[in-house]
Structure formats: structure tokens, C-alpha cells
Amino acid sequence: MDNKLSLELKHISKTFPGVKALSDVSFSATPGKVCGIVGVNGAGKSTLMNILGGIHQPDEGGEIIINGEKVVIADPKASTKLGVAFIQQEVQAFDTMNVYENILAADLNKWRKKGSFALDRAAMKKEAKVHLEALDSHIDVEAPVYTLTVGDKQIIQIARALSQGGRILLFDEPTSSLSDHEVAMLFSVIHRLKEQGYIIFYISHFLDEIFELCDNVVVLRDGQVVGKADISDINKEQLVEMMLGYQIEGSTHVRGNTLDDVIFKAEHISGEKLPRDFSFELHKGEILGVWGLLGSGRSELFNTILGIDKMVDGQLYFKQGGELREITQKEFYKHIGYLTEGRHYDGLFLNMSIGRNITSSKLDEFATKGLGILNPGKEAVEARKLMKEVDVKAIDENMKVSKLSGGNQQKVIIAKWFLKDPEILFMDEPTKGVDVGAKNEIKELIIEKAEKGTSFVVVSSELEEIMSLCDRIIVIYEGRLVGEVQKADFSKENLMKGIVSQEEKNAE
Ligand SMILES: Nc1ncnc2c1ncn2[C@@H]1O[C@H](COP(=O)(O)OP(=O)(O)OP(=O)(O)O)[C@@H](O)[C@H]1O
Ligand SMILES: [Mg+2]
Structure with missing residues (x-):
């Protein structure tokens, strides 16, 4: 050169x-x-x-x-x-x-x-x-x-x-x-x-x-x-x-939830993209982590549960009226939110405003019933409230989402699901592209919501993040559940255990 x-x-x-x-x-x-x-x-x-x-x-x-x-x-x-x-x-x-x-x-x-x-x-x-x-x-x-x-x-x-x-x-x-x-x-x-x-x-x-x-x-x-x-x-x-421009503080939250109230259960599910029989439970107010290597089937697990990829076998149970009952995927949608991994692919309407993106999670509530005409004034008020809550940095709610920086786009998606305020929120890499400061803020927001009873299922590739955020972590490998680790036992070694033993089995 x-x-x-x-x-x-x-x-x-x-x-x-x-x-x-x-x-x-x-x-x-x-x-x-x-x-x-x-x-x-x-x-x-x-x-x-x-x-x-x-x-x-x-x-x-x-x-x-x-x-x-x-x-x-x-x-x-x-x-x-x-x-x-x-x-x-x-x-x-x-x-x-x-x-x-x-x-x-x-x-x-x-x-x-x-x-x-x-x-x-x-x-x-x-x-x-x-x-x-x-x-x-x-x-x-x-x-x-x-x-x-x-x-x-x-x-x-x-x-x-x-x-x-x-x-x-x-x-x-x-x-x-x-x-x-x-x-x-x-x-x-x-x-x-x-x-x-x-x-x-x-x-x-x-x-x-x-x-x-x-x-x-x-x-x-x-x-x-x-x-x-x-x-x-x-x-x-x-x-x-x-x-x-300031120092970061550690989490101020001490988690005191007793996690014995099962709100959701997936039993023996398998699907087109999830070949094996998979079961797990989720408690009310719990932040459950799903950890595995890239390509281990983490997103496929979410997509199968939620019917985006076809579920072939298995049952879903959801607690309603104090009782765990079998529920169809369609019925389940009313109670959940799903933050997907593909921000630009399926997470946002890139050409629309921040406000409309936020209200999109429950647009029918901003419309005249039966007529479907929106009330933009009402949308703007709610959108502004949420932008403030998750701290989206933008001129105002009318700005096009495509003009935001990557991390702020991610915050818009979080705002959108916080607006719906579902009972269970599935999140696939919720802090992708988000800076250290905002990562911390998002973590605090999730914990705060969990304290109030929202349950979370979170996929994250960042070990540090998943360990500091979650109450319990399940480990997935080749689409199979290979381990479960409780908060007190969180460590990289313990999370890797299931994966390593599977790899050894495969090698035999
Ligand atoms: N085409 C555009 N029109 C209007 N504003 C824009 C445009 N592109 C960027 N901005 C604004 O310029 C500022 C800087 O954005 P930029 O994308 O450079 O940030 P960044 O440092 O890359 O952030 P991130 O880590 O989130 O990717 C932001 O306030 C953003 O909203
Ligand atoms: Mg950028």
C-alpha cells in the first residue's frame, strides 16, 4: 500500500x-x-x-x-x-x-x-x-x-x-x-x-x-x-x-416477587422449525431468560409458540380467572406482546411517524368503534407519554421513525409494547443496538414492569445482560431444552453446562 x-x-x-x-x-x-x-x-x-x-x-x-x-x-x-x-x-x-x-x-x-x-x-x-x-x-x-x-x-x-x-x-x-x-x-x-x-x-x-x-x-x-x-x-x-457525561449507577431494584404463580405453560410443543418436544413454565411477574448460541432455536421457539412458524404439536396454557386453561394462539395474542429481533424487517413501520408506530400495538383503541376512523389527537397524547417513559430522543412524535438513530428506533418498539401493557411480553434481543446508558434504563423499565406483575420471556445473546436481568434462565441447544438455571446459580459455566454435555453426546 x-x-x-x-x-x-x-x-x-x-x-x-x-x-x-x-x-x-x-x-x-x-x-x-x-x-x-x-x-x-x-x-x-x-x-x-x-x-x-x-x-x-x-x-x-x-x-x-x-x-x-x-x-x-x-x-x-x-x-x-x-x-x-x-x-x-x-x-x-x-x-x-x-x-x-x-x-x-x-x-x-x-x-x-x-x-x-x-x-x-x-x-x-x-x-x-x-x-x-x-x-x-x-x-x-x-x-x-x-x-x-x-x-x-x-x-x-x-x-x-x-x-x-x-x-x-x-x-x-x-x-x-x-x-x-x-x-x-x-x-x-x-x-x-x-x-x-x-x-x-x-x-x-x-x-x-x-x-x-x-x-x-x-x-x-x-x-x-x-x-x-x-x-x-x-x-x-x-x-x-x-x-x-455522568456515571452509571447499579440497579436500584431489589426483586422481591415470590414466583410461584404459574401464568403460562407450554407443553410438549414442536413445530416446523422447532423439531423437538419443548416444555416450560412462566410465573407471574417473572423475567425468564432464554439463552443459547446463535442458531440454537431461540427465535424459532418464540415463533412456534406464537404461531408465526407453524406449531405442529403441543398445548399452551394461560391463567385466566384464577385457573390455568388451554388457550389457542389467537386467543393468546390478546394477552401478549412480541418484540421481534428484526427491527427493520418486522418491528417498525419505517415510513410512519414515531407516534403511529407506538400506537400501532392497540390502534383499535384510538379509533371510533366500528368505523375505524382514528383520533390522531388522542394518539399523540398517548405516544408522547410513552416517549417520555422510555426516553425516546426525537424532536416530537411526528418525526418519521426512519430518521431516528438505531437505538432510538429500538426504544420506539419498546414504547409500542409498553403502551399495550400486555400480561406477557416476549422480547427477542430487546437492547440490540442500544447504548450502555439506555441499556440500563431499559433493564430498569423491564424490572419495574415485572414488579407490577408483567411476565417477560427474554432472549439475549449478551450473557452479562441476561444474568443481571432475569430471575431464571432456560438453556436451548439445537431447538431442545438442555438446562435450567436459577438466579442464585447464574454463571457462564452453569449456563454452558447443558450445551457442553449435548455437544459431547453429539460427538460420540
Ligand atoms: N435523515 C435524517 N433526518 C433527520 N434527522 C436525522 C437523520 N439522520 C439522523 N438524524 C438525527 O441525527 C442524530 C444523530 O443520529 P445518528 O444516526 O448519527 O446517531 P448514532 O450515533 O449513529 O446513534 P445509534 O447508536 O443509535 O445508531 C439523531 O438525533 C438522529 O435522529
Ligand atoms: Mg448509528
Whole structure:
């Protein structure tokens, strides 16, 4: 790599209607270093990356200097030309094509044989291999992409960026859908890129990752740079304090619920996506954790219980009128809420306002009965109340949800289910993309609700989170219940026990 690679940002500001997302941001990046960009939800991290990616233009007066020259990044194409590559969290891949086609997809014309439309596939494979080898990856270049894991797809995305001449690499929360193993693989790829002298920006709410991977950090708060540090000079508490502007306090709640009142029971259920017989109980006011490795069937368990995936066998029981009675899925819907894992896929109406998204969980209550005409005034009042309760940071309830930062979008979904206030709330990764401060707030909100009698079933990949939040944890492996751990016995070892013994059985 030529050694003149450099990037400097000077006085970058960005104003959206009503929001100053970035305010006089200046710093320079060092090639061969991983620079962490950290800050709470809405601090301006993605906006900064979007400016480098040519998606947004900075306000008048800001300067971007690449390799010593002042540049204008008018659109994503211009950004690619300047060597900037954006590795998105939602993996971009053409599933029906194979690996080498994906890597070289940006400019297929380049690979046509002279005087013909036919692609020179041998040359393409060779070229794709070069880029994968540079990443120390052994993915088969001929494999169809749909057969790959999310982690492999992400590596292909990186290889594609390199094939287009990418030398300034932006990673915006790349690990939130990866398994531990895939995260390790991604990190080793990033280490390789670092050794090769690339400029790398890395955004994550997982602070352990920041400390493991980054050489230095830039801390944003309310769009301003409030700190810059070498990672070796600070500890986690200091970083959190810089991000938040205050110190985090431990939970003030002492859980005193006696959990002997069974409110829900799943008995011998199995389904199209849940092959095995699964049973468990949930108590009133309980926060029950479901823990397992990525792909262990956690989401499938929820989807089967709730009939999103077909349930083939088994019964559901729900307590009504003091008695546990069998209930159909349809009947059960009246009593529950379900926060799904796919925020953009099935969690939000992205093109609608924050307010309407919140009221969507019980829209009929805002409508004239039998006529279905909504009462927007009433909706707004309720929506505002909920926005305040879960602390959604936005101008007002009329703002489009798509314009919120990722973490604030997640809070809108929580607000939506808190408005319905169901007896049981199923939550799949409730704090995905949420910052440390807000994570704590959401945890407190869940505990507060549980104290008042709401029951929760929570899937979380974050061990620390699930252990601090839950009263009891059930462990799932390959769609099967392999363990149950009570609060007093929470530890990584105890949670892993069921999984390890199953793996040993499988190996026999
Ligand atoms: N297109 C847009 N129109 C209006 N406001 C926007 C737009 N994009 C971002 N914003 C606002 O700019 C601010 C910064 O948002 P940004 O997405 O950069 O935050 P972030 O640091 O990436 O947060 P998160 O950790 O939640 O992803 C937020 O207040 C957000 O609502
Ligand atoms: Mg963001």
C-alpha cells in the first residue's frame, strides 16, 4: 500500500431539520490503526460515517481532506472512488450468485471476454481468491452465497470493498448479528487489514469489542467530540463516563416477587422449525431468560409458540380467572406482546411517524368503534407519554421513525409494547443496538414492569445482560431444552453446562 494514505476531518457539522447531528467535528485518522467511534444513541456516529460514505453532505464550512487533498464526497459513487468503503451492519449480498460473482459484482463488465458478452470466469475466480487470501479467508469462491453464514457474507462484503480499491473502511455496528466464532473471524480480518495499513473506523455499543480491537477512540456526545484517547490510557468506566457525561449507577431494584404463580405453560410443543418436544413454565411477574448460541432455536421457539412458524404439536396454557386453561394462539395474542429481533424487517413501520408506530400495538383503541376512523389527537397524547417513559430522543412524535438513530428506533418498539401493557411480553434481543446508558434504563423499565406483575420471556445473546436481568434462565441447544438455571446459580459455566454435555453426546 502506498504510504500517503491519510484522512482528516475539519469542522464537520451536519444539521437536519430541528437537529444538529454533528457540530464542529475535527480529527484525523492514522493508517494502520483501528479508530473506535463511540457515543450514546443519537450521538452522531452513523451521520459521520454517512458523510464519508457520500450519503449526506456536511454543512457549509466543513472540510474533508483525503491524502492531502480537499475533497467533496457528492454521492456514494464518489466515496467509493476515493477509496472509502462502508461495511454495513445489514449484510449486502446477492444470495443467488456465488462468492466470486459477489465479490466482483460492482463492475462485471470489466470481466467480459474481448468481443463477447461471456464472462471470463477463470480470471474472476483468480481475482476473487486474491482478495479473500488477503483476508486469510478460505471461503470457497464457487459456493452459492445463500449457503454461507452471516459472518462469511460479511467477509465477502469486505473482499468486495477491497476489490474496488477500498482503503478507508467504515464498520458501523458490524457484529450485532454474528456468533462469537464469527466475531472472532471478523476481528482477525480487521487485524489483517490493520497490518496492511488501512484506515479503519469501528462503531460498536459493545465496549468489550472497542477495548479488544481499537487502538484509539473518538467519543461523540450530542454531535460533538468530547474526548479522544489511546485505548491503553483509559478504562471502561472512564469511557462510559465520557460517553454519557455522568456515571452509571447499579440497579436500584431489589426483586422481591415470590414466583410461584404459574401464568403460562407450554407443553410438549414442536413445530416446523422447532423439531423437538419443548416444555416450560412462566410465573407471574417473572423475567425468564432464554439463552443459547446463535442458531440454537431461540427465535424459532418464540415463533412456534406464537404461531408465526407453524406449531405442529403441543398445548399452551394461560391463567385466566384464577385457573390455568388451554388457550389457542389467537386467543393468546390478546394477552401478549412480541418484540421481534428484526427491527427493520418486522418491528417498525419505517415510513410512519414515531407516534403511529407506538400506537400501532392497540390502534383499535384510538379509533371510533366500528368505523375505524382514528383520533390522531388522542394518539399523540398517548405516544408522547410513552416517549417520555422510555426516553425516546426525537424532536416530537411526528418525526418519521426512519430518521431516528438505531437505538432510538429500538426504544420506539419498546414504547409500542409498553403502551399495550400486555400480561406477557416476549422480547427477542430487546437492547440490540442500544447504548450502555439506555441499556440500563431499559433493564430498569423491564424490572419495574415485572414488579407490577408483567411476565417477560427474554432472549439475549449478551450473557452479562441476561444474568443481571432475569430471575431464571432456560438453556436451548439445537431447538431442545438442555438446562435450567436459577438466579442464585447464574454463571457462564452453569449456563454452558447443558450445551457442553449435548455437544459431547453429539460427538460420540
Ligand atoms: N435523515 C435524517 N433526518 C433527520 N434527522 C436525522 C437523520 N439522520 C439522523 N438524524 C438525527 O441525527 C442524530 C444523530 O443520529 P445518528 O444516526 O448519527 O446517531 P448514532 O450515533 O449513529 O446513534 P445509534 O447508536 O443509535 O445508531 C439523531 O438525533 C438522529 O435522529
Ligand atoms: Mg448509528
